[in-house]
Amino acid sequence: DAKTTQPPSMDCAEGRAANLPCNHSTISGNEYVYWYRQIHSQGPQYIIHGLKNNETNEMASLIITEDRKSSTLILPHATLRDTAVYYCIVRVARAAGNKLTFGGGTRVLVKP
């Protein structure tokens, strides 16, 4: 699975949009982009995933560039509860063994 690069940390203001970048320049055509987050002392939580089209759900939006070499996770109105480590992961969907490979993630601190 392709490797991803994320900034190690970022701060954002409560109530503002948080834009989390991820580079995945070696992504293959059949690899999806996944985002998870991990709040302190909890297991990772699935946020969203996409292949090449932009995606939106109740938690966030995912913007994937046309060449698919980078993406941005957008939290539209960050709250204090969004403070977490955010992981960008790319992986191929296989019939079995489609494990996630976590990198270092981005530690996001939402400030009042």
Added chain:
Amino acid sequence: GAGVSQSPRYKVAKRGQDVALRCDPISGHVSLFWYQQALGQGPEFLTYFQNEAQLDKSGLPSDRFFAERPEGSVSTLKIQRTQQEDSAVYLCASLKGTGQGGYTFGSGTRLTVV
């Protein structure tokens, strides 16, 4: 239940002791994964089950680690002769099918070997 349940939540083991960590996945979920997360690091893959079949155990760090899922539901991760470097959070995740979609993770078991 509604989520993935792991027990115990915390475990302290003396070095050399055997431990067993339990995972109750979401009912009907076919895929089950175990991950190990050291302090300050991202989770690392240990092993994968599709129903009762263990299809990938490439992440198990040594032969002291053993996992099973005999009836395709509950899974147990066993660590024999624990060592200090085994101290970590052990996470279990399940997925309804075998393809796309997000995994549901449990809250993990924090193992401390003293």
